[in-house]
Amino acid sequence: MPPYQFIERPSPFAPMSSASLPVWAISRADLERGQFDKTALAWATSAGFNAAEGSLLLAPSRHGKLAGALFGLGDETECNPFIGGKLARALPAGDWHIETSPISGAVMALAFGMGAYRYESYRKPAPAGPRLVIPADADADTITRTVAAVSLARDLVNTPANDMGPDALETVFLALAKRYKAKTKVVTGDALLSANFPMIHAVGRAAEQAPRLLEMRWGKKGAPKLTLVGKGVCFDTGGLDIKPASSMLLMKKDMGGAANVLALAMMIMDAGLAVDLRVLIPAVENSISASAFRPGDVLTSRKGLTVQIDNTDAEGRLVLADALSYACEDKPALIVDMATLTGAARVALGPDLPPFYTDDETLAGSLSESSRAVADPMWRMPLYKPYEADVKARIADLTNAPSGGFAGSITAALFLKRFIEPEVSWVHFDIFAWSPKERPHGPVGGEAQAIRALFDVVSQRYPA
Structure with a gap:
């Protein structure tokens, strides 16, 4: 496969003018009330359709042709808002529209678009699937923008490290910037030392592809400054504290923070929000060679704080530390960082519920509200001050591995x-x-997390 560009895939959406077949999305209660197409209701009754969640029943016309489809939503009070994603895999090819549904047409369309995602860069593409007409009362631009951003994040995470190292991540970064006429700056290799990014250099210097800091600027000068920082560890062996083989299998996804930050940046730029946007991605591979940083080393950060290396597998926080220090020098109104940082977060909350940390109570409230509003799960965790003692080191200011x-x-x-x-x-x-199991709105594999809620917060704060 050539270095990743933007994967151009057929749109899952049909033009509004398209001749399309109806989907009657109904709960069990809707089936009992029978308040939808009478012919479809009669067919559902005769076929024993019970509207179980995700069930599909194709309905024929009197002439033996396809007339529409009944889609089950399950219990009315426990309906999965993104169950509509199953339609993208269950419906026959052709154009469809949502005729009736207790879930809003916009949410059904978004779920359909996300559920249509397939990663097929290394296999023969599947035949064209169904397309959905976005309802006239839905914001088509928002839906298509969100689906494109989610697909970008998934694509980047799913691409294996031999085709998504620091070089390729830089290529994608520059291509995204070019698409939206953003300015870029890249500091690579030993130039990181003269530019005072010593920990980014230390983590990545053992790899064949040089470490680098990717920087993008977009927006209006004088607008509120928003800085996004994404961990771009394109593969993590663990360094000299090498991971066991089982723990290395998914380490292509250790640049998931960078992937999600780029997807969020794309949404912000595409919507033309009123921000002075800055994107910072430290892109490295945590590899092993004679020049690898070692357990017991003490590194001096950009900020001047010294860090004792007690485990080379706790490298993500090192590259982020230099990038965050650099981000603060610009005095932004808000910094958002995203990183596949700890296994402890998965132990605490599982794979689907990312924790977030902030001391900004207003921001925390807005994020929680948007999380519920757009069904993008997250959970606030505490910056518990008594635990700061655990971050102290014996011979340096900080330890990277308490x-x-x-x-x-x-x-x-x-x-x-x-x-x-x-x-x-x-x-x-x-x-x-990463999603370890298939869900209605996405397959197993790379996943976008928290970016829909973050975009909702940012767009409310800084509308176009």
């Missing part, structure tokens, strides 16, 4: 907080960026 094994996601967030200036509003997301 001993004891407790509260690993919290202590990682507290480590990052030491590189944030007190006057800057900051939120840290410890994401998984």
Whole structure:
């Protein structure tokens, strides 16, 4: 496969003018009430259709042709808002529209678009699937923009490290910037030392592809400054504290923070929000060679704080620390960082519920509200001050790997907080960026997490 560009895939959506067949999306209660097409109701009754969640029944016409489809939503009070994603895989090829549904047409269309995603870069593409007409009362631009961003994040995470190393990540970064006429700057290799990014250099210097810091600027000068920082560890062996083979299988996804940040940046730029946007991605591979950084080393960060390396597998917080220090120098109104940072976050909350950390109570409230509003799950975790003692090191200012094994996601967030200036509003997301099981709106594989809720917050704060 050539280095990843933007995968151009057929749109899952049909033009509004398209001749399309109806989908009657109904709950069990709707079936009992019978308040939809009488012919379809009679067919459902005779076929024993019970509207179980995700069930599909194709309905014929009197002439033996396809007349529409009944789609089950299950219990009315427990309906999965994104169950409509199953339609993208269950319906026959052709154009369809939602005729009736207790779930809004916009949500059904968004779920359909996300559910249509397939990663087929290394296999023969499947035949064309169904298309859905976006309802006239839905915001088609928002839906298509969101589907494109989710697909971008998934594509980047799904691409294996031999085709998505720091070189390829830079190529995607520059292509996205070019698409939206953003300015870019890249600091690579030993130039990181002269530019004072010593920890980014230390983590990535052992790899064949040089470490680098990717920087993008877009928007209006004088607008509120928003900075997005994404962990771009394109593969993580664990370094000299090497991971076991089983733990290395998914390490292509260790740049999931960068993938999600790029997807969020694309949404912001595509919507033309009124921000002065800056995107920072430290792109490295944590590899092993004679020049690898070692357990016991002490690194001096961009901020001047010294860090004792107690485990080379806790490298993500090191590259983020230099990037966050750099982000604060611009005095932004808000910094958002996203990283596949700790296994502890998965132990605490599982793969589907990313924790976030912030001391900004207003921001925390807005994120929680948007999370519920757009069904993009997340959970606030505490920056618990007594645990700051665990981040202290014996011979340096900080340790990158506190001993004891407790509260690993919290202590990682507290480590990052030491590189944030007190006057800057900051939120840290410890994401998984991967779905270990198929869901209605997405297959197993790379996943976008928290970006829909983040976009909702940013668009409310800084509308176009």
